[in-house]
Amino acid sequence: MNRRETLKSLFLAPLAGTVIASSGCGTIASNNASRITWARLPTEYSYGRTDVEKLTDQRLFAETYFREHELVTIAVLCDIILPNNHPNGGALDAGLPDFVEFMVKDREQYKLPVRGGIAWLDSYSIEKFGPDFINISEAQRLSICNEIAYPDNQAPKLQAGISFFSLMRNLTLTGYYTTELGFRDLDYMGNTPNVWDGVPEAVLRRHGKYYDEDWLSKCIDQSTRDIVAEWDDDMNLVT
Amino acid sequence: MAEQIYDAIIVGSGAGGGMATHQLANAGLKVALIEAGDFYDPADEEQRTQLRYPWESPRRGASTRLRPFGDYNSCIGGWELDGEPYTQKDDTEFMWWRGRMLGGRTNHWGRISLRFGPLDFKRKDIDGLGDNWPIGYEDISPYYDKVDKLIGIFGSNEGLYNDPDGYFLPAPKPRLHELYYIDGARKSNVPVIPARKSILTKRINNDRGICFYCGQCSRACGIHADFSSSTVLIYPSLNGGQVDLLTNSMVREVITDEEGMATGVRYVNKRNQREYELKGRTVILAASACSTARILLNSKSGQHESGLGNNSDNVGRYLHDSTGASRAAFLPDLMDRDIYNEDGVGGMHVYSPWWLEGANLDFTRGYHLEIGGGMGMPSYGFGFAVNQYNQYLGDRVGGYGNQLRDDIRKFYGARLSIACRGESIPQYTNRCELDPTVVDEWGIPVLRFDYKWTQHEINQARHMQDTMEELLEASGGIVLGNKPGADQNYGLTQPGEIIHEVGTTRMGTDPSTSVTNEFGQLHDVKNVFVADAGTFVSQADKNPTWTILALAWRTSDYIIDQMKQRNL
Ligand SMILES: Cc1cc2nc3c(=O)[nH]c(=O)nc-3n(C[C@H](O)[C@H](O)[C@H](O)COP(=O)(O)OP(=O)(O)OC[C@H]3O[C@@H](n4cnc5c(N)ncnc54)[C@H](O)[C@@H]3O)c2cc1C
Numbered sequence A: 001m002n003r004r005e006t007l008k009s010l011f012l013a014p015l016a017g018t019v020i021a022s023s024g025c026g027t028i029a030s031n032n033a034s035r036i037t038w039a040r041l042p043t044e045y046s047y048g049r050t051d052v053e054k055l056t057d058q059r060l061f062a063e064t065y066f067r068e069h070e071l072v073t074i075a076v077l078c079d080i081i082l083p084n085n086h087p088n089g090g091a092l093d094a095g096l097p098d099f100v101e102f103m104v105k106d107r108e109q110y111k112l113p114v115r116g117g118i119a120w121l122d123s124y125s126i127e128k129f130g131p132d133f134i135n136i137s138e139a140q141r142l143s144i145c146n147e148i149a150y151p152d153n154q155a156p157k158l159q160a161g162i163s164f165f166s167l168m169r170n171l172t173l174t175g176y177y178t179t180e181l182g183f184r185d186l187d188y189m190g191n192t193p194n195v196w197d198g199v200p201e202a203v204l205r206r207h208g209k210y211y212d213e214d215w216l217s218k219c220i221d222q223s224t225r226d227i228v229a230e231w232d233d234d235m236n237l238v239t
Numbered sequence B: 001m002a003e004q005i006y007d008a009i010i011v012g013s014g015a016g017g018g019m020a021t022h023q024l025a026n027a028g029l030k031v032a033l034i035e036a037g038d039f040y041d042p043a044d045e046e047q048r049t050q051l052r053y054p055w056e057s058p059r060r061g062a063s064t065r066l067r068p069f070g071d072y073n074s075c076i077g078g079w080e081l082d083g084e085p086y087t088q089k090d091d092t093e094f095m096w097w098r099g100r101m102l103g104g105r106t107n108h109w110g111r112i113s114l115r116f117g118p119l120d121f122k123r124k125d126i127d128g129l130g131d132n133w134p135i136g137y138e139d140i141s142p143y144y145d146k147v148d149k150l151i152g153i154f155g156s157n158e159g160l161y162n163d164p165d166g167y168f169l170p171a172p173k174p175r176l177h178e179l180y181y182i183d184g185a186r187k188s189n190v191p192v193i194p195a196r197k198s199i200l201t202k203r204i205n206n207d208r209g210i211c212f213y214c215g216q217c218s219r220a221c222g223i224h225a226d227f228s229s230s231t232v233l234i235y236p237s238l239n240g241g242q243v244d245l246l247t248n249s250m251v252r253e254v255i256t257d258e259e260g261m262a263t264g265v266r267y268v269n270k271r272n273q274r275e276y277e278l279k280g281r282t283v284i285l286a287a288s289a290c291s292t293a294r295i296l297l298n299s300k301s302g303q304h305e306s307g308l309g310n311n312s313d314n315v316g317r318y319l320h321d322s323t324g325a326s327r328a329a330f331l332p333d334l335m336d337r338d339i340y341n342e343d344g345v346g347g348m349h350v351y352s353p354w355w356l357e358g359a360n361l362d363f364t365r366g367y368h369l370e371i372g373g374g375m376g377m378p379s380y381g382f383g384f385a386v387n388q389y390n391q392y393l394g395d396r397v398g399g400y401g402n403q404l405r406d407d408i409r410k411f412y413g414a415r416l417s418i419a420c421r422g423e424s425i426p427q428y429t430n431r432c433e434l435d436p437t438v439v440d441e442w443g444i445p446v447l448r449f450d451y452k453w454t455q456h457e458i459n460q461a462r463h464m465q466d467t468m469e470e471l472l473e474a475s476g477g478i479v480l481g482n483k484p485g486a487d488q489n490y491g492l493t494q495p496g497e498i499i500h501e502v503g504t505t506r507m508g509t510d511p512s513t514s515v516t517n518e519f520g521q522l523h524d525v526k527n528v529f530v531a532d533a534g535t536f537v538s539q540a541d542k543n544p545t546w547t548i549l550a551l552a553w554r555t556s557d558y559i560i561d562q563m564k565q566r567n568l
């Protein structure tokens, strides 16, 4: 796959509020603009849907909810929460802005908290530094994040920001760890046919656990799994 | 098809309908199986959700209104069905889960397959509450034996009187969190034994595959290694030419002749919205306990003014569900654990049956414990509240950046949970009835629920909470969340929420207090039978489905026998 086709870029203007999308066209309205770029997620899926579900998903994909400015802010936040500077990639490599956009459209209860949260963030940023969140310096952005990233911060004024940040952290981590990058990061080993034969010996030792003989006698000897079961009349398996 | 008169019309293709179809077709009867949902096969690539990765779904497996148990769950249906409402009387909050698909709810059920024990059929003798069944364990145990062998179930023979032994396949070994639970339960003197589930850990025939341990039975198994009514009972029956399957066909009522005997059913073809009739010598209702009651109540005629089989006004009454409560704990010993594939079979490998029979408690019926935890596949919701357990370690909660990756790793799989499932006491006043004014999209009157828990269930839930706390702590866990108190009924689930609703057409010897005889045959109309959990007199501290299957087999034998004797 051509990586270019799978990336989305939005411009992050250094000053003032205007943010211009590049989405394919090359016009740049602002000098000095820096880009924020992320991997695109597919908009077509096939995984055992009913007709009604197919229609629902098509409708969701066709819907636009976020303004460009909001999408850029989401991208910037996701990137702070799980940066790309890691061998297993980060939020933007995992297409987080697209994922957040879809989930927010899918779950009505997210719409207002995310829109309102972004507005709160901009307002706080303007009050503190002048420009809105995406147009302040990176150091300034992090200083705001340091205030709202920890729920133990009791400052009444920050509570709305704190719950918004928690929501964004939830969505970012869930969005990342449900991609191939996240699976690699976690070393997830499942979702594949196998023959479960108990906890590995070394792990048992490490945890001071063992299988006692009585229990083991009730468990499948995996070398017999393919032999057709037969019982005697007293409920004893004889094969 | 117009002139065809079937030997048996079976309504609903879930556990009961599947078993009746299998047995009656095998006996050479000409059967029509009529199902409101669509054809469904988990092996069909168009319908498969098994072994899909989370990124194959745009919402990463999150639940939707259309898939309340997650985007990959194999239920077409759920708590709400478009165009098919149900209503509540007063402040009732009954939850009704309906599957609309071939195989019904056996496509996505938990496969926990427990025989009822001898005491479970005679509870009134023990505590004076509710009623005894007209049958005892000795009547049903030969059928449990046959169900075990035909369908396949793993478990272990423990010699427990009220949790009877069976023809089991060997169990899968416990996972690590289950070993922690085993130690905790033993410390607390609570018995713990291998789970009993209708999953093939070993070959039983050459038609079905053997479990390959993906842990995804709730998505339905493409190699048919777990029990679904469709894959195990119905598909094989379709080959013999004895069964006509009608899908997308919603039965409105049973039709009767002047003598009041059933002559068939009237149904709506959902594809064209038109009504048709099907003729049969017998009608077997297995649409699930509440839907069967609804069909009977809607089958009004001159002879049956209050609905079919309802001379006693018992149809819809004694509706009862299992009780439930659950709790979870953080297991610090499992922090930073080694990562390997422990998907295992879908759901638990170990459980605790009821252990306080006869103890002096402020409630009289028991419950069992279902165990959860482990390194499941990440899907939507994974990573939420990523490092909340830091609060127990004196570390800061929250933050951002690559450190979150370490937190994810640290807490992955460090969890143990318990869900209790208990027996409630059936009540005459707890019921579903026809809503006098509301109809579904085909104009069929819908059900209205009227249901309240009694103090027995509430006291039982309080006991569940104490048990769960004790066991989670004994297993090395730090119990999460607050213990629900009296103001929350001790965390007792809503009626219906455990999806073990039974009792709406209960069996008995007295036609004035029961709807069917011990074979599920309506007292009032001898060629109409019920083959779902409607006939249960009481729902034990077990899950219902193995008993539905055994009773449906017993009913089928009776029908075959009665036909031979020309009584039907
Ligand atoms: C998530 C989940 C987990 C569960 N776990 C367990 C478990 O571990 N162990 C256990 O024992 N039980 C469990 N159960 C319960 C179990 O699924 C049910 O007890 C069982 O499926 C009931 O079988 P049934 O034949 O009565 O009806 P169902 O399986 O509900 O099937 C009824 C069928 O009838 C059809 N139907 C309804 N009305 C009409 C009509 N008017 N005309 C035509 N067709 C109609 C429906 O579409 C449906 O296909 C679980 C249920 C759920 C949902």
Ligand code: SF4
Binding pocket: B050, B199, B200, B210, B211, B212, B213, B214, B215, B216, B217, B218, B220, B221, B222, B223, B224, B225, B226, B344, B345, B346
């Ligand atoms: S756990 Fe086993 S039986 Fe269940 S779906 Fe996976 S392979 Fe099939």
